[in-house]
Amino acid sequence: MNSEILEKARKYEQIAEMRIKPEERPEFHLSTRTGWMNDPNGFSYYQGKYHIFYQYHPYSVFWGSMHWGHAVSEDLLHWEYLPAAIAPDTPADSEGCFSGSALELPDGRQLLVYTGVTPRETPEGEKIGLQTQCLAVGDGLDYEKYPGNPVLSVRDIPPGGNLLDFRDPRIWRKKDGSCRCLVGNRSDDGSGRLLLYESRDGFHWKYKKVLIQNRNRFGKMWECPDFFPLEGKQVLLVSCQDMLEQGECHNGNGAVCIMGSYDEDSDTFTEEKSQAVDLGIDFYAPQTVLAPDGRRIMTGWMQNWDTSSIHRNTQGEEKWFGQTILPRELFIKEGKLCQRPLRELETLRKNRVSFPDLCFTGDLTLEGIQGRCVDLELEIESEVCPCFSINFAENKDFRTVLTWRPLEETLEIDRNASGSRRAILHQRRIHLSSNQGKISLRLILDRFSAEVFVNGGEQVLSAVLYTDQAAEGISFHATGRVRMRVVKYDLKK
Ligand code: FRU
Numbered sequence: 001m002n003s004e005i006l007e008k009a010r011k012y013e014q015i016a017e018m019r020i021k022p023e024e025r026p027e028f029h030l031s032t033r034t035g036w037m038n039d040p041n042g043f044s045y046y047q048g049k050y051h052i053f054y055q056y057h058p059y060s061v062f063w064g065s066m067h068w069g070h071a072v073s074e075d076l077l078h079w080e081y082l083p084a085a086i087a088p089d090t091p092a093d094s095e096g097c098f099s100g101s102a103l104e105l106p107d108g109r110q111l112l113v114y115t116g117v118t119p120r121e122t123p124e125g126e127k128i129g130l131q132t133q134c135l136a137v138g139d140g141l142d143y144e145k146y147p148g149n150p151v152l153s154v155r156d157i158p159p160g161g162n163l164l165d166f167r168d169p170r171i172w173r174k175k176d177g178s179c180r181c182l183v184g185n186r187s188d189d190g191s192g193r194l195l196l197y198e199s200r201d202g203f204h205w206k207y208k209k210v211l212i213q214n215r216n217r218f219g220k221m222w223e224c225p226d227f228f229p230l231e232g233k234q235v236l237l238v239s240c241q242d243m244l245e246q247g248e249c250h251n252g253n254g255a256v257c258i259m260g261s262y263d264e265d266s267d268t269f270t271e272e273k274s275q276a277v278d279l280g281i282d283f284y285a286p287q288t289v290l291a292p293d294g295r296r297i298m299t300g301w302m303q304n305w306d307t308s309s310i311h312r313n314t315q316g317e318e319k320w321f322g323q324t325i326l327p328r329e330l331f332i333k334e335g336k337l338c339q340r341p342l343r344e345l346e347t348l349r350k351n352r353v354s355f356p357d358l359c360f361t362g363d364l365t366l367e368g369i370q371g372r373c374v375d376l377e378l379e380i381e382s383e384v385c386p387c388f389s390i391n392f393a394e395n396k397d398f399r400t401v402l403t404w405r406p407l408e409e410t411l412e413i414d415r416n417a418s419g420s421r422r423a424i425l426h427q428r429r430i431h432l433s434s435n436q437g438k439i440s441l442r443l444i445l446d447r448f449s450a451e452v453f454v455n456g457g458e459q460v461l462s463a464v465l466y467t468d469q470a471a472e473g474i475s476f477h478a479t480g481r482v483r484m485r486v487v488k489y490d491l492k493k
Helices: 004-019 305-313 343-348
Strands: 035-046 049-057 067-073 080-086 096-104 110-121 127-138 143-145 161-173 179-187 192-199 206-213 222-230 233-243 252-263 268-276 284-290 296-301 328-333 336-341 349-364 373-383 388-394 400-405 410-414 427-431 438-446 449-454 459-464 473-491
Touching (some): 004 067, 004 080, 049 096, 192 233, 233 268, 252 284, 252 305, 388 438
Antiparallel strands (some): 049 067, 067 080, 161 179, 233 252, 284 296
């Protein structure tokens, strides 16, 4: 039996989504069914479909009491919304069902593991949300909260950490059939650590060890861990709060990849190196799934807490806020985590236009190269060109600009003129990891976003843009001579 709170959300979303026309959403990115979305949760392949759940506040375009929205897809591009999966409706989660993950049980049911938040007052009278780990079990459509919730509470936090930050369980099954779960916690040093728990059946959990300590290296609290093998290495993704700028990582909240090795017998993770995951403006809380064909596919929230006020600038009533990235295939090249756009995207390609060999200086527009749902492949070679840029989502009022400076070895995305009326972060400049007078770019536009894959996915930048859809121009500008190959497809479902 569904609770009234869940039924209310399910009824509400059915009506509210009717206000949103298909062309007011991204074409192929998953956006919230209605209201607000943040982190993707429980990214999984279950009963022949990919499932993405997400942090969901159906009733407004702002963060509020957290439900889990739910959508399924066979190709990660065509999404079907399912009714909200869980709602804050039990004593263990009355203030919200925070982020978590999913696992298929041996009997074929799907287990959701999430953080339940409940109100508490400290002895000093301060109101806080107490975080514990909870379960729900279901069939891919309806989920029932486990009567034994919470299955991990503050009693299960080992000494050396606080009792307030304890969230975002990431569950997986080991080869021997037992389960493991990583949960973020804040250490006494003020920064994050990940606690590892073990279970035979997914329901009864025991503390095992601290898997890794942040020790104030990457920001403060660590949220939303993911942990998986990839091409002989072990990858840990964590979303770090309150980072300082360091190396390629920008300040604020950002996702970091720590690569290393994992000894399954002793559950020991040995770190080797680290890097940022996405170097753009809007990216946080990535999660991965192992596809049936062996690919490790990553999704993420295409937004960032520090940029999430971008939505207040839209004209008129805003109908939804929050989308996930285009799912990306992860691979390792020269020891670095790289990402390429999901190969299924090629099935949406229409209207190929190509200019195999252009040489130009100055400003250039090309017949047939425009649009807001576009897959654009570019290979550019600088023959003495200090500054090359591509404007897109452009008309006389608006543009977003991608600028390559071969001599400085930088690439910059700038959406200051994309129509935002907010003075938030709108620009990011990265140092290119390989350059040599050449660059290859793949720019994927989908109405409200741009994702730039640099040099075969060595570096990626994501940004949302709420520019008027009438701005669909694309133009090229070179302050010196460049040689360029361009292939463009429209992307359409
Ligand atoms: C990360 C996060 C999680 C939390 C969720 C709440 O973006 O802060 O740590 O579970 O959002 O919506």
